[in-house]
Amino acid sequence: MRIGYYIEKLINWLSFQGEGFFDAVRVVVEAVVNSVEWLLLLPPFYVLILLIAFLAWKRSGWGLTILTLTGLSLIWGMGYWTQTMATLALILSSAFIALLIGIPLGIWAAKNAFAGKLIRPVLDLMQTLPAFVYLIPAVLFFGLGKVPGAFATVIFSMPPAVRLTTLGLKQVPRDIVEATRSFGATSKQLLFKVELPLALPTILAGVNQTMMMALSMVVISAMIAAGGLGEVVLKGITQLKIGTGFEGGIAVVILAVILDRITQSFGLKKEIKV
Structure with missing residues (x-):
């Protein structure tokens, strides 16, 4: 049985039938990514480095x-500032969309047992499929x-947001939930004033991931x-430019460490008041 044949038929059908929808999505997403990239490239490089360093401090x-100042200055010195900002814009835009979809799905999965059972295998599939597979429908839908x-980044990066949101809400102590209900709180008040604040450290860990x-x-x-730094690394591989590939890789590592430490700090240092 050729499962791939039917998947191909489905993707082609969706691509043809939803052409107008995908064109509209393309315009909106492209505008968002380009706007974020424009904002990042608008100030001089040293101003943005100082702003990110201040946030890190x-x-x-x-x-x-010190790591931020040194690392970002090194990226600029290697001549990859524009590519780094393009990569950062794509990361921020994709992560925002993934969180915008993933956190509500995580809340739904935590609140509805049937939804949880339905979403879990989908998340398993999304996390175990090779990353390169996501590029196929992405190209067919959007060129x-x-x-x-x-699009591929949103699909690949969404599962941690869903899983950790669900986990955080399920870890809220039941006695606190019951006490809140006994005082007459509505489901909306319970979610936004009790459960989400208590689950916030776990949800922020999902943001980091x-x-x-x-x-x-x-x-x-x-x-x-x-585009972005990935293009630099890819050029180093395809053209056997070892130095270029390593420089692109170093820039990716620097960006990864800075993003990881800053986003991680929000979860570690957030104080929850009940």
Whole structure:
């Protein structure tokens, strides 16, 4: 039985029938990514480096601040500032969309047992499929460029947001939930004033993991002309330019460490008041 044949038929059918929808999505997503990239490239490089370093200092102290200043200055010195900002714009846009979809799905899965059972195998499939597989429908739906890269990145990076949101809500102590209900709180008040604040550290861990997975997929997306640092690494591989490949890899590592430490700090240092 050729499962791939039927999947191919389904993808082609969706691509043809939903052409207008996919064109509209392409316009919106492309506008979002380009706007974020434009904002990142608008100030001089040293201003943005200082702003990110200030955020690093506020969240994690001097160690990360020095790393941020040194690492971003090195990226600029290697001549990959524009590519790094393109990669960062794609990461931020994709992660935002993934969280916008993933967190509500996680809440639904935590609140509805049937939804949880339905979503869990889908998440398993999304996390176990090879990352390169996501590029196929992305290209068929949106062509080449940043938009299919964002689409593939959203699908690849969404599962941690869903899983950790669900986990955080399920870990809220039942006695607190029951006490809140006994005081006459509505389901909406219970969710937004009790459960979500208590689950916030776990949800923020999901945000951190979503960002990291988005970064890894953005590099792979260079194969479908998404650009950024992934294109630098890909050029180093395809043209056997060892130095170029290593420089692109170093820039990716620096960006990954900075994003990881800053987003991680929000979960570690957030105080929850009940």
